[in-house]
Amino acid sequence: MMDIERIRAETPGLKHGIHLLACGSALAPQPVIDAVKHHLDLEAQIGGYEAHKAEDAMLDATYDSVARLIGARRHEIALLENATAAWCQAFYALPLKAGDRVITCQAEYAANYVAYLQRQKRDGIEIDVVPNDESGALDVQALERMITDRTALVTITWVPTNGGLVNPAAEVGAIAKKAGVPFLLDACQAVGQMPVDVEALNCDFLSATGRKFLRGPRGTGFLYIRDSWLQKLEPIMIDHFAAPWVTTDSYALRDDARRFENWENSYALRAGLKVACDYAMALGIEAIEERATMLADTLRARISELEGAKVLDLGAKQCAIVSFTIDGLDPHSTVTALRDKGITIGASSPDSTRLDAEYRNLREMFRAAPHYFNNEADLDALIVALKSQL
Ligand SMILES: Cc1ncc(COP(=O)(O)O)c(C=O)c1O
Incomplete structure (x- = not known):
């Protein structure tokens, strides 16, 4: 209780x-606020790099906390500044080419849809929209019928920004898996208000934000990338954190999902995100x-x-x-x-x-x-x- x-x-x-x-x-709980303030105070007292070093173990455990929240493993998590940045890292890294079709839903969020339109214009992809069923949710049978050998991605919003609809994400994941098509799930409005399990969802990529139902700080988000995709997906932009400069002529991409991150980050906000995940998990x-x-x-x-x-x-x-x-x-x-x-x-x-x-x-x-x-x-x-x- x-x-x-x-x-x-x-x-x-x-x-x-x-x-x-x-x-x-959402309104953040006091422990989240305290974690952010504590880290900012420490930065003010001893300097930003030094505060990071002093709190390294706790900050690093943010990956474990996020992974636990969604049933993933820590090396499958990248921490980013919002859900859109996370989603875009996955979407734009996918090597979609002219004639490839992406299947999305009626409830799709604006940020995602304009990205489809950009790649339609730039790369020649085509966009298919699954109709809704009688209840107004994505029609899973229609989805199954719409998948062809040109379908290169199923990409949907689980819970839309504009209402209480919960799209049948796990059913979508099962269909995509059966068809051998990657599945990108926008879980921005779901995380923190309902159980999220990447295995049950069968998603290959999942994006979410910290500030909504999870009650974390603004300016936080994360991306899940299934282990089997990590080596296959090359980030659209890299720096020397994502890909250390190992010889004058070469770099080596990181093995984990952090190849989608940059070197510089807000560690105070990360501390808050960690506490927000732990807080939600402790409540159940x-x-x-x-x-x-x-x-x-x-x-x-x-x-x-x-x-x-x-x-x-x-x-x-x-x-x-x-x-x-x-x-x-x-x-x-x-x-x-x-x-x-x-x-x-x-x-x-x-x-x-x-x-x-x-x-x-x-x-x-x-x-x-x-x-x-x-x-x-x-x-x-x-x-x-x-x-x-x-
Ligand atoms: C369904 C959905 N996806 C993505 C986003 C974008 O999240 P962020 O603002 O953290 O980038 C939102 C924000 O409202 C959303 O409602």
Whole structure:
């Protein structure tokens, strides 16, 4: 059983208002904040390189913590500054050529889709989009039918930025594996709110961020690369950390996933990311998922009772992101008005998920994401505040 009062007591941001936007950038717990501050203080006291050296063992264990969180091995993890940097390292390293097809989903995130478009323009790849099934999730049977011998990559978003949909990532992974096609999974909105196991997912590459449901610091992200791909994938850019300069005429790429990193990093943020992983694992990811999902289900039910409200989450399985519109309320200005009342939710605009937005004719919508540290009183306050705007 989670000790919610203790969890809330060690979330200092809660003293300043109600935060229901874990899908944006969640409130960090005190141990994460302490880890970042401690390392910055140490850098101020003894110097950056010296602080790194003094804390080397702890900082190095960040790889173990991230690996544990997703069922990977430490040499399969690269630490990067955000999920997009991580995703791009894998995507752009893949040697896709003219005529190769990538298969993606309707819920695909903008950053990923513009990268497909760039490689379409530059390299001549082609983009296939799997339709949704009746529930609004990626249709796995359609995916199976769409794979041809020209399919070079299956690349999908597990949980979209704009709603509670949970795409059937493990089924997608099983299909990709059977077809012998690599699978790149954007797990940015999933990590920290639900169990993530790269073996069960059968993904070859997985990217995620620290600041969302994982409650880590901003400016952190990571990439998982399956061991069997490590030697095959050459980073698009290297430095002398990724590939030490071993003779005047040659370099030697690292054997591990850190060939996708650079020499210079924010070690204070890494310290925070490590603690965020350990914190989530200590609470138990299943327990986190159960509580966050329960709060989101409650919020969906309560919002749908508001006059003029429409809950827009897709899929048979839904997670802790709640998307909705309310007739007469402009999301952008309402979010600002609620913020002034000490309640944080967000808005999602069509251009972050353009395929989905155009297919469903979505305009800007509200986005709220309760996490396990929220409680029913937070939801009550949001409902009262929304009503007061009507
Ligand atoms: C589904 C999805 N993928 C990727 C990202 C990008 O993450 P980051 O901002 O850490 O690069 C986001 C951010 O909102 C997202 O929602």
